[in-house]
Every structure is written in C-alpha cells, then in structure tokens.
Amino acid sequence: MSESDAHAHAPVYEPIFGDDARGNGDASYDPFASLQSDGAVSGVSEERRGGGVSNYEQRRQDLLDSARAAQAAFVTDHEQGRQPEEDDTDSEGNQSGAGSTDDKRELPPGFAFPVTTQIMQFLNKISTQPGPPLPGEATLRALQRYQSNGSHGSRTSGASTTSSQPRNRGSGDADSTRRNDEHTLSDRENVSLSEQPPSSTPANTGSAQVEDASAQSESASQENETPNSVTASKPKKTQTPNGTDSTAKSSRKSAYATFIQTLKEPRAADTVAAIKALVLHFFKEAAALQREDGDAAPVWDDVPGQDSALARQFQAAMRKLEAKMRANAQWKNDCEEAWAATCEALEKFVLLKLHGAFFCATDRERTLDQALCDRIKSLTFVRASHLDVHHFGRNNLEQWQKAGSELAKMNEFKSPRDKVICVLNACRLLSSLLGDDGRLPGADDLLPALIFVLLKENPRNVHSNVSYIASFRNPARLKGEAGYFFTQLASAAAFVQTLDSSMLSSVSASQFDALVAHCQRKLAEDAAFSFGWEGIRPEEEAKVLAEAQGVSHGAEAILPLRDAQQETSDVAVGLDKAAVTLGELLSESEPSPASTVEAWKAQRLRFKDRTAESLTLGEVSELLEEYKALASVVDALAVTRSPDSAKNGATLDDDDSI
Amino acid sequence: MSGKTHHSKLVLLGDTAVGKSCLVVRFVRDEFFEFQEPTIGAAFLTQTVTLDDATVKFEIWDTAGQERYRSLAPMYYRGASAAVVVYDMTNRESYDGAKSWITELQRRGDPNVILALAGNKVDNEEQRQVPKEEVQEYANENGIVFFETSAKTAQNVRELFVEIANKLPKTEQADEASAFPVTDDVSEEKRGCC
Numbered sequence: 001m002s003e004s005d006a007h008a009h010a011p012v013y014e015p016i017f018g019d020d021a022r023g024n025g026d027a028s029y030d031p032f033a034s035l036q037s038d039g040a041v042s043g044v045s046e047e048r049r050g051g052g053v054s055n056y057e058q059r060r061q062d063l064l065d066s067a068r069a070a071q072a073a074f075v076t077d078h079e080q081g082r083q084p085e086e087d088d089t090d091s092e093g094n095q096s097g098a099g100s101t102d103d104k105r106e107l108p109p110g111f112a113f114p115v116t117t118q119i120m121q122f123l124n125k126i127s128t129q130p131g132p133p134l135p136g137e138a139t140l141r142a143l144q145r146y147q148s149n150g151s152h153g154s155r156t157s158g159a160s161t162t163s164s165q166p167r168n169r170g171s172g173d174a175d176s177t178r179r180n181d182e183h184t185l186s187d188r189e190n191v192s193l194s195e196q197p198p199s200s201t202p203a204n205t206g207s208a209q210v211e212d213a214s215a216q217s218e219s220a221s222q223e224n225e226t227p228n229s230v231t232a233s234k235p236k237k238t239q240t241p242n243g244t245d246s247t248a249k250s251s252r253k254s255a256y257a258t259f260i261q262t263l264k265e266p267r268a269a270d271t272v273a274a275i276k277a278l279v280l281h282f283f284k285e286a287a288a289l290q291r292e293d294g295d296a297a298p299v300w301d302d303v304p305g306q307d308s309a310l311a312r313q314f315q316a317a318m319r320k321l322e323a324k325m326r327a328n329a330q331w332k333n334d335c336e337e338a339w340a341a342t343c344e345a346l347e348k349f350v351l352l353k354l355h356g357a358f359f360c361a362t363d364r365e366r367t368l369d370q371a372l373c374d375r376i377k378s379l380t381f382v383r384a385s386h387l388d389v390h391h392f393g394r395n396n397l398e399q400w401q402k403a404g405s406e407l408a409k410m411n412e413f414k415s416p417r418d419k420v421i422c423v424l425n426a427c428r429l430l431s432s433l434l435g436d437d438g439r440l441p442g443a444d445d446l447l448p449a450l451i452f453v454l455l456k457e458n459p460r461n462v463h464s465n466v467s468y469i470a471s472f473r474n475p476a477r478l479k480g481e482a483g484y485f486f487t488q489l490a491s492a493a494a495f496v497q498t499l500d501s502s503m504l505s506s507v508s509a510s511q512f513d514a515l516v517a518h519c520q521r522k523l524a525e526d527a528a529f530s531f532g533w534e535g536i537r538p539e540e541e542a543k544v545l546a547e548a549q550g551v552s553h554g555a556e557a558i559l560p561l562r563d564a565q566q567e568t569s570d571v572a573v574g575l576d577k578a579a580v581t582l583g584e585l586l587s588e589s590e591p592s593p594a595s596t597v598e599a600w601k602a603q604r605l606r607f608k609d610r611t612a613e614s615l616t617l618g619e620v621s622e623l624l625e626e627y628k629a630l631a632s633v634v635d636a637l638a639v640t641r642s643p644d645s646a647k648n649g650a651t652l653d654d655d656d657s658i
Numbered sequence: 659m660s661g662k663t664h665h666s667k668l669v670l671l672g673d674t675a676v677g678k679s680c681l682v683v684r685f686v687r688d689e690f691f692e693f694q695e696p697t698i699g700a701a702f703l704t705q706t707v708t709l710d711d712a713t714v715k716f717e718i719w720d721t722a723g724q725e726r727y728r729s730l731a732p733m734y735y736r737g738a739s740a741a742v743v744v745y746d747m748t749n750r751e752s753y754d755g756a757k758s759w760i761t762e763l764q765r766r767g768d769p770n771v772i773l774a775l776a777g778n779k780v781d782n783e784e785q786r787q788v789p790k791e792e793v794q795e796y797a798n799e800n801g802i803v804f805f806e807t808s809a810k811t812a813q814n815v816r817e818l819f820v821e822i823a824n825k826l827p828k829t830e831q832a833d834e835a836s837a838f839p840v841t842d843d844v845s846e847e848k849r850g851c852c
Contacts, residue, residue, distance in 0.1 A: 388724070431699030440700035442679030443670075443720035447727060479667070480717050484702040487719075491730040503726040 259345035262330060271325055275346070278317050279353045285310060286357035310358075311471035318474065322346065343474070348415040351472055355414040358472055360464035368463040376458045376496060377523055381515045383535030385617075386504040387448040391434050397533060403429040404457030407489075410465045416473035419465055420482045426453065427485045443488075451492045456533045466490045506621075514548030515541065539612040542620045546627055663706070663713045666826055669735040671763075672744035673755040674723035677778040680809035681744055682718050685819055707823040714823040716740075731759075732766060740772040740822050747777040747806060748785040753793070760800065772825045774803035776818055781808040 263272050289310060322343055325331055331342055351358070360366060384392035392400055406426040410419045430449045434441035454462070469478070469486060478486060495503070501512030515536065522529045531537075536544075607615075607623055615623065670678045679700040686705040701720045706713055721727070721734045735741055741763055745756035756775060763773060775797055777788060790806055797804035803821050805814040 427699075427701075431701065434699065440679060440683055442682075442700045443722045444674045444679065444724065446699055446701045446720075447722040447730075448724075479665070480704075481702050484717075484719050487733050488701070491727075491733045494733070495727065495730060498729070 255341040256345045256348060259342055259349065263349075265330070268328075268330060271328060271330075274321055274324060275350060278321055279350060281317070282310075282314060282354055283357050285313065286354070286361060290362050308467075308471055314472060315475065318347065318350070344417065344477075347472075347474060348417065351415050354472075359414070359468045360461050365464045365467065369461045372463050372493060372497060373458060373460070375499075376455055377530070378516050378519045379455055379496070379499065380519050380529070380531045381536035381541065382452070382455050382504065384452055386507060386535070387452050388505050389448050389452045391445075391449070392452065392533075396433055399429065399433055400453065400456075400533065403433070404453045404459075407453060408457055408459035411460050416469045417477070417482075419469050420473065420478070420486050423489045424482060424485050426450070427488060447488060447492065447495075450488055451495055454489075454492050454496060458530075462489075462493050466493055510548055511545050514544050518544045538617045538620050539615055542615075542623060546624065549624070549628070550631075662828075663715050664826065664828055665715050665717060666740055666823070667719060667738045668716045668740040668742060668822070669719045669721060669738040670742050670744065671721055671731065671735070671756075671759045672723055672776075673725075673746075673752045676723065676744045676746040676749070676752045677809050678723060678744045679720060681742075681776060681778055681807060681815060682720065684809040684812050684815050686718070705819070707820055709820070709823055712828050714826060716819060716823070731762070735763065735767055735771070738768070738771055739826060740774065741767065742774045742776055742818070742822070744776045744778050745788070746779050747788045747790075748779050748782050750787040753777075753788045757796070760802065764800070770827070772803065772822050773800070774805070774818060774822055777804070777806040778809060780806040780813060781810045 262268055263275075325342070325346070326339065331339060334342065360369060384390075403426045406422055406429060409425075410422040413419050413422065427446065427450065430446060430453065431441055434445040434449055459465075466486075466489060470490070501507050501509040504512065507515070518536075519529075519531075607619075607626060670682060672678050682703055683700045686700075686703045703718045703720075704715060705718065706715045708714075719734050719738070721731055741759075743756045743759045743763075745752040747753070760773060760775070763771065775793060777790070777793055793806075794804060796802075803818070803825065805818040805821070807814040807818055809815065
C-alpha cells in the first residue's frame, strides 16, 4: 500500500508520529469521545462547578480560541504524516478535554496548571515561523496539538480519524491495531520476546511474516512471531509454560483500548484530570529544560539519561499517579496482572503525549545523536572480521540487515516499551544467527554482533532512544530480559563512541587513523557514502594502509614507490610498477649482481601479475610485507645511488604528509 | 516456606573462552528442563533455585569477555546482587583476569554484591595450571564464594548457584513480581534500574 511505502521512506519524524498512533486507530473512539465529553462534563458533580464557573469558562474560551488558531497554523505547517498523532491525541485528548473541567479541583499536590493564554500565543507565533526547529519547539508543538485537540476534540475527531486510518499500516486493519495493543500490554514477565509491535509494521517486515503474524494474531498463542523468517527451521516454542497465560492474555486483549475506554467513564474523571495535570506539568518542565539546554558532556560508560533530574521527577510522579489510580474504585480490585497491564497502558498513554517533549527534544540530545551518527559514518570501513564477528557472510546478509532494520524501528515507536521490544527483536534475530554446533551464543558473540549491526545500520537517534528509554521506562520494568538487551544496546553505543584501534582486530593505531581519515574524506565528497555491510574492500584497505605506511615510513626515500602507487588505484598494479621501478634501478646500478635481481623476481614479485580482484583477504598482509620489503630495498638502493635524491624524497614526503 | 520469589540479577564476568556461557547453560538447562523458558541465546538466561525458606529466581546477565569490552562492564554489573567471575583452571592468565575482575567489583561495585569465583573446566585436571588451594586461600581472604566447576560434567555447577542463593539477603523488598509500587515509598523502587 502506498501509505505504508510512504511510511517506510518517511523523513525523520514522520514514522514517529505516524506509527505509534496505532494504539488509537479505532474509529469508534470518536462518537464515544464526543458523547463522552458531554457525559463527563455532565457527570461532573456540582461541587466542582461551585468553585468559579465563570473563571473556568473564560479560560476555556481563551484556550479554545488560541488553540484553534494554533492548530490551523500547525496543520498548514506540517505534512500529513503527523496527522495520526492528532488522531491519537484526539481520542485521548477528548478525554482529557472532558476531564479538563476538573483541572482546578483535581490538581495533584505539586502540580501547577501551566498552560496560559500567553503560552498558547507563544505557540502560535512559533509554529508559524518557517525554518529549522527552534529549541523547545518540539515540546511546544506537542503541547499545542495536545491543547487544541483536548479543547475541541469532537471537532477534529472525524477528520483526523479518516485521514489516519489508511496510514496505520499496509494491512491497515483494526486487527493488527488491536493486536499491537495486546502485544504492547502483555504482562511484564513476558515483556521479553512474546510481543512484537514491530511485526505488525509492514515497512520492514517480509510479507510472509506479516501474514504469519496475522494468522496468529487472533489466537491467544504466545508464539514467537517476529524472527519467524529466521528461525523457521527451529521448532516453535510456547512462550510461557504456565497455563494461566492464555486466559490472562485474552483478558488483557487490547488492554490499551480497554484502558482508554475506562478513562472515558465519568467516574474516571478524576484520573483523567490527574493524568492531564501530569502531562501538562512535564510539558512545562521539558520546555524549561530545553531552554536551558544542559551542556554536560556525555558519559559513555553509563546509560545516558538514567539519572537525569527530569527522569527522576517523572518516575516519581508516575508512581504517585499509579498509587492514586490503584486506590480508585475502578482499579482497586484488579489482580496484579491486570493492574500491571493498566500501568503499561498508562505509561504508554502518558508518553505518547509527552514523546514530543521528551524524545530528542534538546539541542544537546540532537548534538549527541549527530555525533554518534557521524562517528559511525567515519567507521564505515569496519568489517565483521575487525570485530571478530564470525557468523556474518553473504549467505546470511539479509538476516543481518533485517536485524538492523529491527533496531532502526525503534524510531517508529513512541512508547519506551515498544522501543525496547524493537531492541529485543533485533537481539533475538542476531542470536539466531550466531549459534553454531548447538552451542548457544553468549554475550561474547552477541555484543560484537550488535555493535557490528549498529555500525552498519547506523539508525537515527540512537543516543536519544537510549536516553529516552532509560529515563521514561518504568525502571521496575526495565529489568530482566528487556533490561539486559537494552543494556546491550546502550553499551554497544558507548563502545562505538569510544572505539579506537585497540578495540579492533588486526588494525594498528596508525592504520585505524588512516582508515578513519579515508572514510571522512569520502564522506566529505559524498555525505551518503558508506562501505555498506561488507566494509571496506580489501584492496582499498590495503591501498589506504600502504599509503599510511608510506607516511609513517617518513623520510626514507620510498619516493619512487609512492609515486608509482599514487598513479594507480590498486596495490597490485602499484607494486607491479614499483617492481619495474626497482628493476630499472637495479639494471642501472652496476654493482648489483644480476642474480640478485633474479632472486628478487622469483621471490618477491609473485604478486606482479595478479589483479586486485584475485587477491584474497589473507594475502593482503602478505602483500603488505612484500611491499615493505621492496620499499626497504629501494630505500637502501636509493641511498647508495644518490643521497641527494633521498633527501629530496624526504622533503617531499613531509610535505605530502602535511 | 515463605513462598516468595526473590529476583536476583546475577552478572557473569570473566575472560572470553573460559566457558562462562557453557557454565550458565549447564545450570539453566540441567534442572527443571520441562519448565525451561524458550531462549535462543545464552546471553540472558533465568533459572530458579528453590531453597528451604525461599525461592530465588536468577536473572543471569552474561558479559562479553573480550578485553576490548571491559570498560562496558559497569553498565552490566550495576544493580546486580551477585557476580560470578569465571576463570579457566587450565589457564593461568584467565585466573589473573578473574582476580582483576574481583578487584574491580570490590572497588566499583555495590559493596553488598555477593561475589563468587568459578574455576571452570575442572574435568580437565591433567592440564591444571591454577592450584585449588591458592584460589581457596584468595577466596577466603576476600570472602568470596568459590567452586571449581565443570560445565561439561555439571560438577559443582548447581552447588555454586545454590550457595549464592543461600547468601543472598532475603529481607529486602525482594519480590519483584509485585514490584508495582502501589504505595508511596517508591524511592527505592526506582533506583534499581538495570
């Protein structure tokens, strides 16, 4: 479907705003929502209204007006790709709108109601300005969307629903939407591997897999879906052995939708108001943070974001909100499992709204993302062998790439949990590629493989994703398997950032520098340059290294060789010419016995007639040795013949290296 | 029998090729196979140990043993309640590596973490390079659980983990299954990430 294609090649922010809205793709929200809006208002008890209706009405009117203007500006300002989020915000926003009557009364302690007309006006101003995003703009836009939808959700609901519905997925069906919810809200013990929101995304999944997933979607089975294409040969395994699972599963089917539905009930008005207050509070916090824009240097030996003040504050507020909800009659009697699902839904609900404010929202985050991305680009020469990744080859290239795209799917999801599942899926795929002889791959195999995938895939916003997950995923849920594989990603990113020659196999410091410089040169010519999954070609690497070797040899007259090399594009030919040069040198130098030349030709020139294509990787080091040997002979000969030329060579060489 | 399940994050350290993964696979696969949760890799595994008075569910975090990944280890052992450092008793160097891991854990890790040394490949006695007495002495000095194990024959594998389970404190807010902070005292809860 064209929609899904568009989605697959979407620009930076599009998938983010597009896909995660799937949780709310249900059109039935809208009529309910508008009814509910009224219902909630009428359901609000008199006592609330007792306090200052006119005040409230006044403010509401203000909000409505400015929000309308803001939304108009927003819609003209943005591509359609962001619409679904409006839909998403809409159905929920309606709720919040309904609950907004509670604002004054129900603010939890410590939460101020930050949105004023001034802010809205500020939003309008910002959103109509063209050009690159300003710091804080993401937050403010999100706030703006949130406000506008929340204030008059019933107006926008119809339109946005229809516009978003086809975008959801290629298969575009409500089934997969629901299935996603259900995956998304499965119980935390199975956070692990049973759920694959990504598998319902057509963009990166093979069609067979999508079908497979669909086939299973209605059954309550907990089978591993995502890596099917890879692990087809392995027997399917049932995820959880205990029998309670399937019943539990069906009961929490579309738990997110259930949660949203619950929020629409009049008695949930308090909760909705509390949620809304929390969301608004953190909009403000995040916006303030963006203006300050911390300048601390990144610490790469720890998970970024984990201990940020904002994260701590957010987690504390969430725990408080959860406690408050748990005490509410609606959830009081839920079993632990149902309650856990509710908390998952709550986290998703809140973070769908706050994603724009929290995710990659500061200049610092963007800078770090870009730094990591650039770093990875400059390491594009890295081959699997450099990282001792032994299970990579042409025959399974596709599966490796698939693992990479699974990882990149992080950017298509907004809730931290869904992002974690993308990481899990990537790691699962990798694990299935790594085992041999029945031996299960451990971290010794997995981490290098993940680093390799990270280097080759170079997904966007890795730093931001890691930081976002660490900050805003409930820490109690970021344990166990999810926590482990998340740590794998975080440490892989840290490794890449600090990578130097000592961390790659068979690359010396000078060689590493030369290769990085080579990549950077190529990148300067073409920003999209990459050596791809196979890394630098051996002959190209050899050439770069040979040149670097020449530089490091420094002053000692290997000038003829270097000249010869620079004329050619590959080492074999370069050596060939060098050999000719040597031959000429030798033939001109009388004292040299002919037998020496013959011995050289026999021993040393065995690469003479080889082509670059016929060289194997194993021969590169041999070739380099030959080259060095030749160079030293030439060196010796040149010095004997003409000390002056040697000196010239030295000067030129130095100039060259500068 | 308290019936409570204590979740314990156990991190596995040691040079590459000492058999870390094999050791833990042996532990996880050997027992209760029928309840085995499906897994593809051995990087993360779980296994439950039932004691007289409690049940401990180990969440075992494998780490990459290659030297180049050494600086990443703190991300893994952060928040762990136990660490098993594995060496290969047929390889002196791996024992030196194990001792440096212990030193690092003592210096940088949580002081309450239970440390254990596992001298693996004890089935290969004729190639022994590290005398048991030497390690035992070191372990005693440092208050470390020590077993010579064999992933091949399963010798002492379960014993090692049971001993760790025994030493784990069972009093703290141990039940992660009810980790959902329903009450207000959430400050503890939120610290334990990773």
